[in-house]
Amino acid sequence: MAHFTGEQHAPETPMRPEPAAHPVPVPVPDPGAPEARGCLFALSQPPLILFLTVIGTLLLIAGVHDRFWL
Structure with a gap:
């Protein structure tokens, strides 16, 4: 769904971060470590x-007392 912001055109540069040159490895958990x-x-x-x-x-x-006996 398009939103009206008052601007006629999209921004010149996209607002996305640049991809990393080298991907960062994900650490593998130690199977012997306790959870x-x-x-x-x-x-x-x-x-x-x-x-x-x-x-x-x-x-x-307390709720039943307040509801039925007060």
């Missing part, structure tokens, strides 16, 4: 899940 663990690993821990369950239950009880 990095992201933030989702922490969610699999039982104490955190228990804590989030307790907080969620308290919020649910």
Whole structure:
């Protein structure tokens, strides 16, 4: 879809970077190295899940109380 910018012509030079003369090699990970663990690993821990369950239950009880008994 074309956009109207007020200009009649396209710019003289393209706004693209020049390609590299020599491609940079991509490092290959060491197969013997331990894998990095992201933030989702922490969610699999039982104490955190228990804590989030307790907080969620308290919020649910408070919401039901406010909705139906106030």
